Amino acid sequence: MGKGRLEAFSDGVIAIIITIMVLELKVPHGSDLASLVPLLPVFLSYVLSFVYVGIYWNNHHHMLQAAHKVSGSVLWANLHLLFWLSLFPFATAWMGENHFTALPTAMYGVVLLMAAIAYWLLQQRIIAVEGHDSLLARATGSDFKGRLSPLFYIAGIALAFVQPWLSCALYVLVALVWLVPDRRIESRIERK
Amino acid sequence: MGKGRLEAFSDGVIAIIITIMVLELKVPHGSDLASLVPLLPVFLSYVLSFVYVGIYWNNHHHMLQAAHKVSGSVLWANLHLLFWLSLFPFATAWMGENHFTALPTAMYGVVLLMAAIAYWLLQQRIIAVEGHDSLLARATGSDFKGRLSPLFYIAGIALAFVQPWLSCALYVLVALVWLVPDRRIESRIERK
């Protein structure tokens, strides 16, 4: 089974997710600077989520480049990842419109955490198809960032009930770490 | 006539359908747990519909892999399927926002039933082009799941006026049965 349609479908869903998030930036009725101020937290959470969805698209792109064929379970592991990504617009808007209060900020972390787990599951399914000796298996062997991120998300979820801004700082930090694309796979492809 | 654009267009429409359903998860104004509670039935119906649309994409993917060319009538049978799939967001939101009352739950079953019939019609049109001796014709010869599902949907529609939760149980059951991808086609491709 080819991976072309899996990539195309994922691209479509991720493109829609990243774009409809902007619909939560409701056009204000006034036309002065004061009417823009309440939008600032919504805008900031939009930027953060845009970067996160961008990171997922980027890494998804890299991961599937290392894959050669997909099985039925890969298709479903991929849909599972897309499900959690599809909750980004909701989680982003809820956090932004409530100005980063405790529960919405924790919930945002839960969505980040579940997406990370779904991504890891997808990776495991692909490795199961490709073989444990495959490019992807070796490239992610010492998956430092992948293993650390969930810990940061869990810390962020817990901290949200103490000081939500600390959670946001953690979410931003993880995003910055991931902004560097997954060079492990890229470099292994080149070396080969 | 190639099937590439048919796949790409279907992927696009299905990707949008699966994603805009999440827009019905309206962001609540409060930021406490109580403000999330009324969203729970909407969320559950979203999960169910996400799985159903995922199943359709999955099976559509498999069916078109077994096809080699498409005719004008295949294009229209495909658009007919996409039409019923496009009613999923409406049916999902109506059922969820009314907390699974009788008529919306029955209507959800009607959309499921019409989509199943449209899928079967599309399959027949493709077999008509491919020939009754083709891979797809043989793979779907004893289409057990495909023949049983409509009966369950009809039962679900009827039961909605007695006990809607039984309808939902039936819809969930059919979804679980279909979660297993269509191995018939896959295995025949491999055997060939």
Place this chain on the structure above:
Amino acid sequence: MGKGRLEAFSDGVIAIIITIMVLELKVPHGSDLASLVPLLPVFLSYVLSFVYVGIYWNNHHHMLQAAHKVSGSVLWANLHLLFWLSLFPFATAWMGENHFTALPTAMYGVVLLMAAIAYWLLQQRIIAVEGHDSLLARATGSDFKGRLSPLFYIAGIALAFVQPWLSCALYVLVALVWLVPDRRIESRIERK
């Protein structure tokens, strides 16, 4: 210049147009049959527009299959067509929500007319690139349906101010005529 991305982009835009029209089917607050009744005209106009957008996608598909390369002016003629198609959701919802009153029904005809003109312009631009001796030029030489449709749309626009239901009958009639895919191009490709 290849035509691949032109097709992909058009598929994307048309897929979104055909899908977001369904968002105008606002989920009713009640859950009885009476709350569905006011949606009926919106639903009927949705079905009509779904068929029209489907026809455009179908014919666009056929036309580009007969094309081999695209120029800058083809790209813009294509965007011009997509612009008028993008007004379908608005025109559809306005006509449906006002229960087919005069002005919205006439406006729907205007959008149909402009889309038909834009399609014809795109066809001329492609023929200009392909040559007047090309497959497409010969296939559309006696473009009976293409020449007649605008006359029906104009009649529909005028009749809307007398009896809007007659306009709708005309719009439905033209849609039915076009439902038959453009066999001219298909048959010529086969004959070749």
Place this chain on the structure above:
Amino acid sequence: MGKGRLEAFSDGVIAIIITIMVLELKVPHGSDLASLVPLLPVFLSYVLSFVYVGIYWNNHHHMLQAAHKVSGSVLWANLHLLFWLSLFPFATAWMGENHFTALPTAMYGVVLLMAAIAYWLLQQRIIAVEGHDSLLARATGSDFKGRLSPLFYIAGIALAFVQPWLSCALYVLVALVWLVPDRRIESRIERK
């Protein structure tokens, strides 16, 4: 790393942006001509933005045709461009609904300016990968339009606080200049 998925993802995002802008054309409740009048500025700003997004898609198409491979930094420069394009629907609706008052008109110019800068950055990243001797580097060597446009946007932003209609005139002027597709790259490809 191939450029196929980068093109497909960009096409998806741009297709969605260009289409969801039309959702800001809220369907009026009345059905007479008077109820359409308040939509006119929203419609005009929609037309302008449709043309701008069309220009970006067109030039993006041309630029990537001259590219052969993409690096991680190209992926992020591309996402950065898509981010600013994603703000078009918001900026368009805010300007249109406020009938081209000062701040929204200036803000529209800011989004145009940032998108232009993001496009230039993406071009630089691609040239860095392709080499300064590449087709793209030579084709954009005397990038007259690309260098002039930001100056016009800045002038438009400043003028918005004096006379917003002058800003709009500038924005329209730049759009008209860009409507001519980027023949530099096209002609160089042909000459080669």
